Amino acid sequence: MFRLAALAVAALSASVASATISCGSTGDSNCPSDAPCCSQYGECGVGAYCLGGCDPRYSFSLDSCTPEPICESKSFDSWDNLDSLAKNYDYLGNASDYDWVYSGTLLTDNGDLVLTMPNNSGGALVSYNHYIWYGKVSGTFKTSRDAGVITAFILLSDVKDEIDYEFVGANLTTAQTNYYFQGILDYDNAVNGTISSDSFENFHTYELDWTPDSITWYLDGESIRVLNRNETYNSTTNQYEYPQTPARLELSLWPGGASNQGEGTITWAGGPINWDSQDMQDPGYYYAIFRNISITCYDPPSGANIQGNNSYIYTSYTVTNNTVEIVNNATILNNFDDTGLNMTAGSSTATATSATNTAVSVPSSNGGGSGAESNQGSSTSSGSHVSSTGFSQGGSTQTGAAAVNEHVFQSSIFAVLVAVIALVVL
Numbered sequence: 001m002f003r004l005a006a007l008a009v010a011a012l013s014a015s016v017a018s019a020t021i022s023c024g025s026t027g028d029s030n031c032p033s034d035a036p037c038c039s040q041y042g043e044c045g046v047g048a049y050c051l052g053g054c055d056p057r058y059s060f061s062l063d064s065c066t067p068e069p070i071c072e073s074k075s076f077d078s079w080d081n082l083d084s085l086a087k088n089y090d091y092l093g094n095a096s097d098y099d100w101v102y103s104g105t106l107l108t109d110n111g112d113l114v115l116t117m118p119n120n121s122g123g124a125l126v127s128y129n130h131y132i133w134y135g136k137v138s139g140t141f142k143t144s145r146d147a148g149v150i151t152a153f154i155l156l157s158d159v160k161d162e163i164d165y166e167f168v169g170a171n172l173t174t175a176q177t178n179y180y181f182q183g184i185l186d187y188d189n190a191v192n193g194t195i196s197s198d199s200f201e202n203f204h205t206y207e208l209d210w211t212p213d214s215i216t217w218y219l220d221g222e223s224i225r226v227l228n229r230n231e232t233y234n235s236t237t238n239q240y241e242y243p244q245t246p247a248r249l250e251l252s253l254w255p256g257g258a259s260n261q262g263e264g265t266i267t268w269a270g271g272p273i274n275w276d277s278q279d280m281q282d283p284g285y286y287y288a289i290f291r292n293i294s295i296t297c298y299d300p301p302s303g304a305n306i307q308g309n310n311s312y313i314y315t316s317y318t319v320t321n322n323t324v325e326i327v328n329n330a331t332i333l334n335n336f337d338d339t340g341l342n343m344t345a346g347s348s349t350a351t352a353t354s355a356t357n358t359a360v361s362v363p364s365s366n367g368g369g370s371g372a373e374s375n376q377g378s379s380t381s382s383g384s385h386v387s388s389t390g391f392s393q394g395g396s397t398q399t400g401a402a403a404v405n406e407h408v409f410q411s412s413i414f415a416v417l418v419a420v421i422a423l424v425v426l
Protein backbone atom coordinates (compact mmCIF):
# COMPACT_ATOMS: atom_id res chain seq x y z
CA MET A 1 0.00 0.00 0.00
CA PHE A 2 2.74 2.46 0.89
CA ARG A 3 6.13 2.80 -0.66
CA LEU A 4 8.67 1.59 1.83
CA ALA A 5 11.18 4.38 2.07
CA ALA A 6 12.63 3.69 5.43
CA LEU A 7 11.79 0.25 6.59
CA ALA A 8 15.36 -0.95 6.68
CA VAL A 9 15.96 0.34 10.15
CA ALA A 10 19.03 -1.21 11.65
CA ALA A 11 18.88 -2.79 15.05
CA LEU A 12 20.69 -0.10 16.91
CA SER A 13 21.61 -0.04 20.49
CA ALA A 14 22.65 3.25 21.92
CA SER A 15 26.17 3.47 23.20
CA VAL A 16 27.12 1.61 26.32
CA ALA A 17 24.00 1.25 28.33
CA SER A 18 25.20 1.57 31.85
CA ALA A 19 22.53 1.92 34.48
CA THR A 20 20.37 4.84 33.48
CA ILE A 21 20.06 7.71 35.88
CA SER A 22 16.69 9.33 36.15
CA CYS A 23 16.10 13.05 36.46
CA GLY A 24 13.23 15.47 36.34
CA SER A 25 10.32 16.21 38.61
CA THR A 26 9.75 12.52 39.22
CA GLY A 27 13.41 11.61 39.00
CA ASP A 28 16.03 11.35 41.66
CA SER A 29 17.83 14.66 41.14
CA ASN A 30 19.62 16.74 38.58
CA CYS A 31 21.99 14.91 36.27
CA PRO A 32 25.66 14.34 37.22
CA SER A 33 28.52 16.03 35.35
CA ASP A 34 29.47 12.95 33.32
CA ALA A 35 25.92 12.48 31.99
CA PRO A 36 24.74 16.07 32.31
CA CYS A 37 21.69 16.19 30.06
CA CYS A 38 18.18 15.37 31.29
CA SER A 39 16.25 14.07 28.28
CA GLN A 40 12.59 14.60 27.52
CA TYR A 41 11.99 11.18 29.07
CA GLY A 42 13.69 11.96 32.37
CA GLU A 43 16.99 10.16 31.92
CA CYS A 44 20.56 11.48 32.03
CA GLY A 45 23.01 11.15 29.15
CA VAL A 46 25.23 12.85 26.59
CA GLY A 47 24.99 13.38 22.82
CA ALA A 48 21.39 13.33 21.64
CA TYR A 49 20.26 13.60 25.27
CA CYS A 50 21.47 17.22 25.08
CA LEU A 51 19.51 18.05 21.91
CA GLY A 52 15.75 18.54 21.50
CA GLY A 53 13.80 17.77 24.64
CA CYS A 54 16.77 18.26 26.98
CA ASP A 55 15.34 19.94 30.06
CA PRO A 56 17.75 22.53 31.49
CA ARG A 57 15.92 22.54 34.84
CA TYR A 58 17.01 19.01 35.66
CA SER A 59 20.30 18.86 33.77
CA PHE A 60 23.68 19.28 35.46
CA SER A 61 23.65 23.00 34.72
CA LEU A 62 21.64 25.44 32.63
CA ASP A 63 24.16 25.22 29.79
CA SER A 64 24.36 21.40 29.66
CA CYS A 65 21.68 21.22 26.97
CA THR A 66 22.73 22.50 23.55
CA PRO A 67 21.27 25.85 22.50
CA GLU A 68 17.99 25.52 20.60
CA PRO A 69 18.03 26.32 16.85
CA ILE A 70 16.10 29.55 16.18
CA CYS A 71 12.72 29.58 14.41
CA GLU A 72 12.57 29.22 10.66
CA SER A 73 9.38 29.59 8.62
CA LYS A 74 8.88 26.74 6.15
CA SER A 75 6.19 24.84 4.31
CA PHE A 76 6.22 21.17 3.45
CA ASP A 77 3.66 20.14 0.89
CA SER A 78 5.38 17.39 -1.01
CA TRP A 79 7.02 14.55 0.83
CA ASP A 80 8.67 12.75 -2.05
CA ASN A 81 11.45 11.37 0.12
CA LEU A 82 12.68 11.52 3.67
CA ASP A 83 15.69 13.73 2.92
CA SER A 84 14.63 16.52 5.27
CA LEU A 85 14.23 14.10 8.18
CA ALA A 86 17.07 12.67 10.26
CA LYS A 87 16.80 9.48 12.24
CA ASN A 88 17.43 10.25 15.91
CA TYR A 89 20.62 8.16 15.72
CA ASP A 90 22.03 10.47 13.05
CA TYR A 91 21.07 13.97 14.17
CA LEU A 92 23.58 16.15 16.03
CA GLY A 93 21.78 19.49 16.02
CA ASN A 94 22.35 20.86 12.54
CA ALA A 95 18.85 22.08 11.75
CA SER A 96 20.06 23.50 8.43
CA ASP A 97 20.88 19.99 7.36
CA TYR A 98 17.67 18.38 8.59
CA ASP A 99 14.42 20.19 9.32
CA TRP A 100 13.07 17.24 11.28
CA VAL A 101 14.31 14.44 13.53
CA TYR A 102 12.29 11.26 14.00
CA SER A 103 12.03 7.91 15.67
CA GLY A 104 9.91 5.00 14.57
CA THR A 105 9.13 4.07 11.00
CA LEU A 106 8.09 6.64 8.39
CA LEU A 107 6.99 6.08 4.82
CA THR A 108 6.23 8.32 1.90
CA ASP A 109 3.19 7.72 -0.25
CA ASN A 110 2.40 9.88 -3.29
CA GLY A 111 3.84 12.99 -1.70
CA ASP A 112 2.40 12.34 1.74
CA LEU A 113 4.35 11.59 4.91
CA VAL A 114 3.04 8.49 6.66
CA LEU A 115 3.69 7.80 10.35
CA THR A 116 3.31 4.11 11.14
CA MET A 117 2.75 2.02 14.24
CA PRO A 118 3.54 -1.66 13.61
CA ASN A 119 2.42 -4.49 15.88
CA ASN A 120 3.25 -3.88 19.54
CA SER A 121 5.43 -0.89 18.75
CA GLY A 122 5.61 2.54 20.30
CA GLY A 123 4.59 4.25 17.05
CA ALA A 124 6.44 7.20 15.51
CA LEU A 125 7.47 10.71 16.50
CA VAL A 126 8.58 13.50 14.16
CA SER A 127 9.91 16.76 15.65
CA TYR A 128 10.66 20.04 13.87
CA ASN A 129 14.24 20.99 14.67
CA HIS A 130 13.75 24.76 14.50
CA TYR A 131 12.22 25.93 17.78
CA ILE A 132 9.24 28.24 17.54
CA TRP A 133 9.00 31.18 19.92
CA TYR A 134 5.50 32.16 18.95
CA GLY A 135 4.14 31.43 15.54
CA LYS A 136 1.46 29.63 13.64
CA VAL A 137 1.68 25.97 12.71
CA SER A 138 -0.71 24.37 10.29
CA GLY A 139 -1.17 20.69 9.48
CA THR A 140 -3.38 19.01 6.90
CA PHE A 141 -3.63 15.36 7.75
CA LYS A 142 -5.72 12.23 8.22
CA THR A 143 -5.60 10.75 11.69
CA SER A 144 -5.25 7.08 12.51
CA ARG A 145 -8.24 5.15 13.85
CA ASP A 146 -9.42 2.62 16.44
CA ALA A 147 -9.47 2.49 20.21
CA GLY A 148 -6.17 3.11 21.94
CA VAL A 149 -4.55 4.73 18.91
CA ILE A 150 -3.52 8.38 19.36
CA THR A 151 -2.56 10.84 16.64
CA ALA A 152 -1.08 14.13 17.85
CA PHE A 153 -0.06 17.52 16.49
CA ILE A 154 1.50 19.54 19.28
CA LEU A 155 3.95 22.25 20.31
CA LEU A 156 6.24 21.11 23.12
CA SER A 157 9.04 23.12 24.74
CA ASP A 158 12.06 21.65 26.48
CA VAL A 159 10.67 22.83 29.83
CA LYS A 160 7.34 21.21 28.95
CA ASP A 161 5.14 24.09 28.01
CA GLU A 162 2.75 22.28 25.70
CA ILE A 163 -0.06 23.14 23.26
CA ASP A 164 -1.96 20.17 21.90
CA TYR A 165 -4.24 18.86 19.23
CA GLU A 166 -4.88 15.19 19.98
CA PHE A 167 -7.03 12.61 18.29
CA VAL A 168 -8.28 9.46 19.94
CA GLY A 169 -8.92 6.84 17.28
CA ALA A 170 -12.11 5.68 18.96
CA ASN A 171 -13.85 8.94 18.10
CA LEU A 172 -13.09 10.31 14.65
CA THR A 173 -15.22 13.43 14.91
CA THR A 174 -13.62 14.86 18.03
CA ALA A 175 -10.43 16.92 18.15
CA GLN A 176 -9.14 17.35 21.70
CA THR A 177 -7.36 20.61 22.50
CA ASN A 178 -5.21 21.08 25.57
CA TYR A 179 -2.29 22.99 27.04
CA TYR A 180 0.21 22.66 29.89
CA PHE A 181 2.55 25.11 31.62
CA GLN A 182 5.95 23.71 32.58
CA GLY A 183 4.48 20.23 32.71
CA ILE A 184 2.33 21.17 35.70
CA LEU A 185 -0.56 18.78 35.95
CA ASP A 186 -4.01 20.12 35.46
CA TYR A 187 -7.23 18.18 34.93
CA ASP A 188 -9.23 21.03 33.58
CA ASN A 189 -7.52 22.44 30.52
CA ALA A 190 -8.89 20.09 27.85
CA VAL A 191 -11.61 21.25 25.47
CA ASN A 192 -13.16 19.24 22.62
CA GLY A 193 -13.78 20.48 19.11
CA THR A 194 -16.04 18.88 16.53
CA ILE A 195 -14.62 17.72 13.21
CA SER A 196 -17.08 18.05 10.34
CA SER A 197 -16.32 14.63 8.89
CA ASP A 198 -14.47 11.45 9.84
CA SER A 199 -10.83 12.40 10.47
CA PHE A 200 -9.49 9.04 9.26
CA GLU A 201 -11.19 9.14 5.86
CA ASN A 202 -10.80 12.86 5.24
CA PHE A 203 -8.08 15.46 5.31
CA HIS A 204 -8.75 18.36 7.64
CA THR A 205 -6.55 21.32 8.49
CA TYR A 206 -5.59 21.88 12.11
CA GLU A 207 -3.78 25.03 13.21
CA LEU A 208 -2.25 26.38 16.39
CA ASP A 209 -1.81 30.15 16.41
CA TRP A 210 0.38 31.06 19.36
CA THR A 211 1.19 34.63 20.39
CA PRO A 212 2.46 36.03 23.71
CA ASP A 213 -1.13 36.95 24.58
CA SER A 214 -3.31 34.18 23.23
CA ILE A 215 -3.55 30.76 21.63
CA THR A 216 -6.18 30.02 18.99
CA TRP A 217 -6.95 26.52 17.80
CA TYR A 218 -8.33 26.53 14.26
CA LEU A 219 -10.09 23.60 12.60
CA ASP A 220 -10.55 23.93 8.84
CA GLY A 221 -10.05 27.67 9.14
CA GLU A 222 -12.52 28.23 11.93
CA SER A 223 -11.54 29.17 15.43
CA ILE A 224 -12.74 26.46 17.81
CA ARG A 225 -10.97 27.70 20.94
CA VAL A 226 -9.17 30.78 22.21
CA LEU A 227 -7.07 30.84 25.37
CA ASN A 228 -5.99 34.26 26.59
CA ARG A 229 -2.89 34.52 28.73
CA ASN A 230 -4.76 36.68 31.18
CA GLU A 231 -7.09 33.75 31.94
CA THR A 232 -4.19 31.64 33.16
CA TYR A 233 -3.02 33.74 36.09
CA ASN A 234 -2.30 31.83 39.30
CA SER A 235 -2.50 34.18 42.26
CA THR A 236 -0.72 31.72 44.53
CA THR A 237 2.39 31.54 42.41
CA ASN A 238 1.91 35.01 40.99
CA GLN A 239 2.47 33.94 37.44
CA TYR A 240 0.67 33.24 34.21
CA GLU A 241 0.54 29.48 33.70
CA TYR A 242 0.66 30.03 29.97
CA PRO A 243 2.93 28.31 27.40
CA GLN A 244 5.72 30.85 26.87
CA THR A 245 8.99 29.17 25.93
CA PRO A 246 10.44 28.11 22.54
CA ALA A 247 8.75 24.91 21.44
CA ARG A 248 9.12 22.29 18.73
CA LEU A 249 6.27 21.15 16.53
CA GLU A 250 5.77 17.41 17.01
CA LEU A 251 3.73 15.00 14.93
CA SER A 252 3.16 11.62 16.49
CA LEU A 253 1.29 8.35 16.45
CA TRP A 254 1.42 6.31 19.63
CA PRO A 255 -0.31 3.52 21.54
CA GLY A 256 -2.24 5.15 24.37
CA GLY A 257 -4.07 1.84 24.69
CA ALA A 258 -0.97 -0.38 24.92
CA SER A 259 -1.03 -2.78 27.82
CA ASN A 260 1.96 -1.14 29.51
CA GLN A 261 0.19 2.20 29.76
CA GLY A 262 -1.49 3.27 32.95
CA GLU A 263 -5.17 2.64 33.46
CA GLY A 264 -6.05 6.33 33.19
CA THR A 265 -4.24 6.65 29.90
CA ILE A 266 -5.85 3.54 28.44
CA THR A 267 -9.29 4.80 29.42
CA TRP A 268 -8.59 8.23 27.96
CA ALA A 269 -7.32 6.54 24.80
CA GLY A 270 -10.67 4.83 24.34
CA GLY A 271 -9.58 1.41 25.61
CA PRO A 272 -6.95 -1.21 24.82
CA ILE A 273 -5.43 -1.38 21.36
CA ASN A 274 -6.47 -4.24 19.13
CA TRP A 275 -3.27 -5.41 17.45
CA ASP A 276 -5.30 -7.67 15.16
CA SER A 277 -7.51 -4.95 13.68
CA GLN A 278 -8.24 -4.36 10.01
CA ASP A 279 -5.28 -1.95 9.69
CA MET A 280 -2.99 -4.43 11.41
CA GLN A 281 -3.99 -7.06 8.82
CA ASP A 282 -3.66 -4.66 5.90
CA PRO A 283 -1.39 -2.72 5.49
CA GLY A 284 0.01 -4.27 8.69
CA TYR A 285 0.29 -1.17 10.88
CA TYR A 286 -1.72 1.74 12.16
CA TYR A 287 -0.95 4.93 10.24
CA ALA A 288 -1.56 8.68 10.04
CA ILE A 289 -1.09 10.57 6.78
CA PHE A 290 0.39 14.07 6.78
CA ARG A 291 -0.01 16.09 3.59
CA ASN A 292 0.80 19.75 4.22
CA ILE A 293 2.66 21.22 7.17
CA SER A 294 3.55 24.87 7.45
CA ILE A 295 5.37 26.82 10.11
CA THR A 296 5.19 30.62 10.29
CA CYS A 297 7.48 32.25 12.84
CA TYR A 298 6.37 35.42 14.58
CA ASP A 299 8.82 38.08 15.73
CA PRO A 300 10.26 37.57 19.20
CA PRO A 301 8.08 39.20 21.87
CA SER A 302 8.68 42.85 22.62
CA GLY A 303 11.12 43.09 25.47
CA ALA A 304 12.88 39.88 24.47
CA ASN A 305 16.58 39.69 25.33
CA ILE A 306 18.09 39.60 21.83
CA GLN A 307 21.87 39.22 21.67
CA GLY A 308 22.15 37.24 18.46
CA ASN A 309 20.25 35.41 15.75
CA ASN A 310 21.12 31.72 15.89
CA SER A 311 19.66 30.06 18.97
CA TYR A 312 17.59 30.27 22.16
CA ILE A 313 19.04 29.62 25.61
CA TYR A 314 17.65 29.88 29.15
CA THR A 315 19.30 32.23 31.62
CA SER A 316 17.48 31.12 34.78
CA TYR A 317 15.93 28.05 36.33
CA THR A 318 12.53 29.73 36.50
CA VAL A 319 12.35 29.13 32.70
CA THR A 320 9.67 31.76 32.14
CA ASN A 321 9.47 33.94 29.03
CA ASN A 322 11.82 36.52 30.53
CA THR A 323 14.58 33.96 30.95
CA VAL A 324 14.80 33.13 27.24
CA GLU A 325 17.70 34.81 25.44
CA ILE A 326 18.36 34.86 21.70
CA VAL A 327 22.09 34.37 21.09
CA ASN A 328 24.61 33.40 18.42
CA ASN A 329 25.68 30.20 20.18
CA ALA A 330 26.12 27.15 17.99
CA THR A 331 23.55 24.35 18.18
CA ILE A 332 25.60 21.50 16.74
CA LEU A 333 27.50 18.84 18.64
CA ASN A 334 30.65 17.43 17.09
CA ASN A 335 29.66 13.87 17.97
CA PHE A 336 27.59 11.69 20.26
CA ASP A 337 30.07 12.01 23.14
CA ASP A 338 29.57 15.75 23.43
CA THR A 339 27.28 17.90 25.54
CA GLY A 340 26.38 21.57 25.71
CA LEU A 341 29.23 21.97 28.22
CA ASN A 342 31.79 21.36 25.51
CA MET A 343 30.37 20.76 22.08
CA THR A 344 33.72 19.72 20.57
CA ALA A 345 35.23 17.62 23.35
CA GLY A 346 34.67 14.04 22.26
CA SER A 347 36.31 11.83 19.71
CA SER A 348 35.40 13.00 16.23
CA THR A 349 34.64 9.43 15.24
CA ALA A 350 32.09 8.74 17.93
CA THR A 351 28.72 7.76 16.51
CA ALA A 352 25.49 6.88 18.21
CA THR A 353 26.65 3.30 18.45
CA SER A 354 30.35 3.78 19.06
CA ALA A 355 30.48 6.68 21.46
CA THR A 356 33.34 6.16 23.86
CA ASN A 357 31.68 7.97 26.70
CA THR A 358 30.20 5.45 29.10
CA ALA A 359 27.02 7.47 29.42
CA VAL A 360 24.10 6.75 27.13
CA SER A 361 23.97 8.93 24.02
CA VAL A 362 20.58 8.53 22.35
CA PRO A 363 17.47 8.68 24.53
CA SER A 364 15.91 5.24 24.79
CA SER A 365 15.57 4.85 21.07
CA ASN A 366 12.12 6.31 20.72
CA GLY A 367 10.00 9.16 21.32
CA GLY A 368 6.33 8.96 20.51
CA GLY A 369 7.68 5.65 20.34
CA SER A 370 9.65 3.99 17.67
CA GLY A 371 8.72 1.39 15.24
CA ALA A 372 9.66 -2.22 15.25
CA GLU A 373 13.07 -1.61 16.70
CA SER A 374 11.56 -0.84 20.06
CA ASN A 375 10.48 -4.42 20.28
CA GLN A 376 13.64 -6.01 19.15
CA GLY A 377 15.58 -7.82 21.78
CA SER A 378 14.08 -10.36 24.03
CA SER A 379 14.29 -8.29 27.15
CA THR A 380 11.78 -5.68 26.15
CA SER A 381 8.76 -7.31 27.62
CA SER A 382 10.24 -9.22 30.48
CA GLY A 383 10.62 -8.14 34.04
CA SER A 384 8.45 -5.13 33.59
CA HIS A 385 7.82 -2.98 36.61
CA VAL A 386 4.88 -1.37 34.93
CA SER A 387 1.80 -1.70 37.01
CA SER A 388 -1.67 -1.06 35.80
CA THR A 389 -1.69 2.35 37.36
CA GLY A 390 1.84 3.65 37.20
CA PHE A 391 4.65 4.39 34.87
CA SER A 392 7.97 2.79 35.08
CA GLN A 393 10.57 5.23 34.00
CA GLY A 394 14.02 4.44 32.78
CA GLY A 395 14.03 1.06 34.37
CA SER A 396 13.73 2.38 37.87
CA THR A 397 10.75 1.48 39.92
CA GLN A 398 8.56 4.44 40.54
CA THR A 399 7.08 5.54 43.76
CA GLY A 400 3.45 6.38 44.26
CA ALA A 401 4.05 9.78 42.74
CA ALA A 402 4.28 8.23 39.33
CA ALA A 403 0.86 6.72 39.61
CA VAL A 404 -0.54 10.11 40.44
CA ASN A 405 1.24 11.62 37.48
CA GLU A 406 -0.07 8.98 35.20
CA HIS A 407 -3.60 9.67 36.20
CA VAL A 408 -3.32 13.40 36.07
CA PHE A 409 -1.20 13.68 32.99
CA GLN A 410 -3.54 11.50 31.01
CA SER A 411 -3.32 13.17 27.66
CA SER A 412 0.02 14.88 28.09
CA ILE A 413 2.29 13.65 25.39
CA PHE A 414 5.22 14.01 27.70
CA ALA A 415 3.93 11.62 30.28
CA VAL A 416 2.84 9.01 27.85
CA LEU A 417 6.15 9.09 26.06
CA VAL A 418 7.78 8.26 29.33
CA ALA A 419 5.60 5.20 29.51
CA VAL A 420 6.42 4.22 25.97
CA ILE A 421 10.06 4.44 26.84
CA ALA A 422 9.54 2.09 29.73
CA LEU A 423 8.47 -0.53 27.23
CA VAL A 424 11.76 -0.12 25.46
CA VAL A 425 14.09 0.12 28.39
CA LEU A 426 12.87 -2.71 30.51
Ligand SMILES: *[C@@H]1O[C@H](CO)[C@@H](O)[C@H](O)[C@H]1NC(C)=O
Pocket residue numbers: 062063066067313314327329340
Ligand atom coordinates in the same frame (compact mmCIF):
# COMPACT_ATOMS: atom_id res chain seq x y z
C1 LIG B 1 26.90 30.56 24.78
O1 LIG B 1 28.18 30.99 24.34
C2 LIG B 1 28.90 31.70 25.34
C3 LIG B 1 30.14 32.26 24.68
O2 LIG B 1 30.81 31.24 24.00
C4 LIG B 1 29.21 30.75 26.49
O3 LIG B 1 29.92 31.41 27.50
C5 LIG B 1 27.90 30.25 27.06
O4 LIG B 1 28.14 29.29 28.07
C6 LIG B 1 27.04 29.64 25.98
N1 LIG B 1 25.73 29.37 26.56
C7 LIG B 1 25.12 28.21 26.44
C8 LIG B 1 23.81 28.08 27.13
O5 LIG B 1 25.58 27.30 25.79
Ligand SMILES: *[C@@H]1O[C@H](CO)[C@@H](O)[C@H](O)[C@H]1NC(C)=O
Pocket residue numbers: 094096097332
Ligand atom coordinates in the same frame (compact mmCIF):
# COMPACT_ATOMS: atom_id res chain seq x y z
C1 LIG C 1 25.11 22.27 8.71
O1 LIG C 1 24.48 21.85 7.53
C2 LIG C 1 24.63 22.79 6.48
C3 LIG C 1 23.74 22.30 5.33
O2 LIG C 1 24.05 20.98 5.00
C4 LIG C 1 26.10 22.90 6.08
O3 LIG C 1 26.26 23.85 5.06
C5 LIG C 1 26.88 23.34 7.32
O4 LIG C 1 28.26 23.34 7.04
C6 LIG C 1 26.62 22.41 8.48
N1 LIG C 1 27.23 22.99 9.68
C7 LIG C 1 28.12 22.32 10.39
C8 LIG C 1 28.73 23.05 11.54
O5 LIG C 1 28.41 21.17 10.16
Ligand SMILES: *[C@@H]1O[C@H](CO)[C@@H](O)[C@H](O)[C@H]1NC(C)=O
Pocket residue numbers: 170171172173174192
Ligand atom coordinates in the same frame (compact mmCIF):
# COMPACT_ATOMS: atom_id res chain seq x y z
C1 LIG D 1 -17.51 11.45 19.97
O1 LIG D 1 -17.39 12.38 21.03
C2 LIG D 1 -18.40 13.37 21.01
C3 LIG D 1 -18.04 14.41 22.06
O2 LIG D 1 -17.64 13.81 23.25
C4 LIG D 1 -19.74 12.71 21.24
O3 LIG D 1 -20.75 13.67 21.19
C5 LIG D 1 -19.97 11.67 20.13
O4 LIG D 1 -21.14 10.98 20.39
C6 LIG D 1 -18.81 10.70 20.08
N1 LIG D 1 -18.95 9.85 18.92
C7 LIG D 1 -18.73 8.55 18.99
C8 LIG D 1 -18.87 7.80 17.70
O5 LIG D 1 -18.41 8.01 20.03
Ligand SMILES: *[C@@H]1O[C@H](CO)[C@@H](O)[C@H](O)[C@H]1NC(C)=O
Pocket residue numbers: 168171174176190191192
Ligand atom coordinates in the same frame (compact mmCIF):
# COMPACT_ATOMS: atom_id res chain seq x y z
C1 LIG E 1 -13.88 14.84 24.64
O1 LIG E 1 -14.51 13.82 23.92
C2 LIG E 1 -14.16 12.52 24.31
C3 LIG E 1 -14.83 11.56 23.38
O2 LIG E 1 -14.25 11.70 22.12
C4 LIG E 1 -14.56 12.30 25.76
O3 LIG E 1 -14.13 11.02 26.17
C5 LIG E 1 -13.88 13.36 26.61
O4 LIG E 1 -14.31 13.23 27.95
C6 LIG E 1 -14.21 14.74 26.10
N1 LIG E 1 -13.41 15.70 26.84
C7 LIG E 1 -13.93 16.84 27.28
C8 LIG E 1 -12.99 17.76 28.02
O5 LIG E 1 -15.08 17.15 27.11
Ligand SMILES: *[C@@H]1O[C@H](CO)[C@@H](O)[C@H](O)[C@H]1NC(C)=O
Pocket residue numbers: 213228230231
Ligand atom coordinates in the same frame (compact mmCIF):
# COMPACT_ATOMS: atom_id res chain seq x y z
C1 LIG F 1 -8.08 39.12 28.55
O1 LIG F 1 -7.54 39.56 27.32
C2 LIG F 1 -8.50 39.62 26.29
C3 LIG F 1 -7.77 39.90 24.99
O2 LIG F 1 -6.81 40.87 25.17
C4 LIG F 1 -9.53 40.69 26.65
O3 LIG F 1 -10.51 40.78 25.64
C5 LIG F 1 -10.19 40.29 27.97
O4 LIG F 1 -11.07 41.30 28.38
C6 LIG F 1 -9.16 40.05 29.05
N1 LIG F 1 -9.80 39.44 30.18
C7 LIG F 1 -9.49 39.76 31.41
C8 LIG F 1 -10.18 38.98 32.48
O5 LIG F 1 -8.68 40.62 31.70
Ligand SMILES: *[C@@H]1O[C@H](CO)[C@@H](O)[C@H](O)[C@H]1NC(C)=O
Pocket residue numbers: 234235236237
Ligand atom coordinates in the same frame (compact mmCIF):
# COMPACT_ATOMS: atom_id res chain seq x y z
C1 LIG G 1 -1.69 27.63 41.56
O1 LIG G 1 -0.43 27.13 41.93
C2 LIG G 1 -0.46 26.37 43.13
C3 LIG G 1 0.98 26.04 43.50
O2 LIG G 1 1.64 25.39 42.43
C4 LIG G 1 -1.29 25.14 42.89
O3 LIG G 1 -1.35 24.37 44.06
C5 LIG G 1 -2.70 25.56 42.49
O4 LIG G 1 -3.46 24.41 42.15
C6 LIG G 1 -2.66 26.50 41.29
N1 LIG G 1 -3.99 27.03 41.06
C7 LIG G 1 -4.61 26.85 39.89
C8 LIG G 1 -5.96 27.49 39.77
O5 LIG G 1 -4.13 26.22 38.97
Ligand SMILES: *[C@@H]1O[C@H](CO)[C@@H](O)[C@H](O)[C@H]1NC(C)=O
Pocket residue numbers: 119120275276277280281
Ligand atom coordinates in the same frame (compact mmCIF):
# COMPACT_ATOMS: atom_id res chain seq x y z
C1 LIG H 1 0.55 -8.90 16.85
O1 LIG H 1 1.36 -9.60 17.78
C2 LIG H 1 0.63 -10.44 18.65
C3 LIG H 1 1.62 -11.10 19.58
O2 LIG H 1 2.34 -10.17 20.26
C4 LIG H 1 -0.15 -11.47 17.88
O3 LIG H 1 -0.96 -12.18 18.77
C5 LIG H 1 -1.00 -10.77 16.85
O4 LIG H 1 -1.65 -11.74 16.03
C6 LIG H 1 -0.16 -9.89 15.96
N1 LIG H 1 -1.01 -9.19 15.03
C7 LIG H 1 -0.90 -9.35 13.70
C8 LIG H 1 -1.86 -8.60 12.86
O5 LIG H 1 -0.04 -10.04 13.22
Ligand SMILES: *[C@@H]1O[C@H](CO)[C@@H](O)[C@H](O)[C@H]1NC(C)=O
Pocket residue numbers: 077140203291292
Ligand atom coordinates in the same frame (compact mmCIF):
# COMPACT_ATOMS: atom_id res chain seq x y z
C1 LIG I 1 -1.51 21.16 0.13
O1 LIG I 1 -0.68 22.16 -0.42
C2 LIG I 1 -0.77 22.18 -1.84
C3 LIG I 1 0.29 23.12 -2.34
O2 LIG I 1 0.33 24.29 -1.57
C4 LIG I 1 -2.17 22.63 -2.22
O3 LIG I 1 -2.30 22.68 -3.61
C5 LIG I 1 -3.15 21.61 -1.67
O4 LIG I 1 -4.45 22.06 -1.90
C6 LIG I 1 -2.96 21.41 -0.20
N1 LIG I 1 -3.75 20.26 0.16
C7 LIG I 1 -4.57 20.24 1.16
C8 LIG I 1 -5.29 18.97 1.37
O5 LIG I 1 -4.72 21.22 1.87
Ligand SMILES: *[C@@H]1O[C@H](CO)[C@@H](O)[C@H](O)[C@H]1NC(C)=O
Pocket residue numbers: 212240301302303304305321322
Ligand atom coordinates in the same frame (compact mmCIF):
# COMPACT_ATOMS: atom_id res chain seq x y z
C1 LIG J 1 6.74 37.90 29.74
O1 LIG J 1 5.43 37.82 30.23
C2 LIG J 1 5.02 38.94 30.99
C3 LIG J 1 3.66 38.65 31.52
O2 LIG J 1 3.71 37.53 32.36
C4 LIG J 1 5.06 40.18 30.13
O3 LIG J 1 4.72 41.30 30.89
C5 LIG J 1 6.46 40.36 29.55
O4 LIG J 1 6.46 41.42 28.62
C6 LIG J 1 6.87 39.10 28.82
N1 LIG J 1 8.25 39.23 28.38
C7 LIG J 1 8.66 38.72 27.22
C8 LIG J 1 10.09 38.89 26.88
O5 LIG J 1 7.91 38.10 26.49
Ligand SMILES: *[C@@H]1O[C@H](CO)[C@@H](O)[C@H](O)[C@H]1NC(C)=O
Pocket residue numbers: 308309310328
Ligand atom coordinates in the same frame (compact mmCIF):
# COMPACT_ATOMS: atom_id res chain seq x y z
C1 LIG K 1 23.48 37.11 12.57
O1 LIG K 1 24.51 37.54 13.46
C2 LIG K 1 25.79 37.45 12.87
C3 LIG K 1 26.81 37.74 13.98
O2 LIG K 1 26.44 38.86 14.70
C4 LIG K 1 25.87 38.43 11.71
O3 LIG K 1 27.16 38.38 11.11
C5 LIG K 1 24.81 38.07 10.70
O4 LIG K 1 24.79 39.02 9.66
C6 LIG K 1 23.44 37.98 11.34
N1 LIG K 1 22.52 37.41 10.37
C7 LIG K 1 21.34 37.94 10.15
C8 LIG K 1 20.49 37.22 9.15
O5 LIG K 1 20.94 38.92 10.73
Ligand SMILES: *[C@@H]1O[C@H](CO)[C@@H](O)[C@H](O)[C@H]1NC(C)=O
Pocket residue numbers: 342343344345346
Ligand atom coordinates in the same frame (compact mmCIF):
# COMPACT_ATOMS: atom_id res chain seq x y z
C1 LIG L 1 36.59 21.11 24.77
O1 LIG L 1 37.30 19.88 24.80
C2 LIG L 1 38.47 19.91 23.98
C3 LIG L 1 39.03 18.49 23.96
O2 LIG L 1 39.18 18.02 25.25
C4 LIG L 1 39.44 20.93 24.55
O3 LIG L 1 40.58 20.98 23.73
C5 LIG L 1 38.75 22.30 24.56
O4 LIG L 1 39.60 23.24 25.17
C6 LIG L 1 37.44 22.22 25.32
N1 LIG L 1 36.75 23.49 25.15
C7 LIG L 1 36.28 24.17 26.16
C8 LIG L 1 35.54 25.44 25.83
O5 LIG L 1 36.39 23.78 27.32
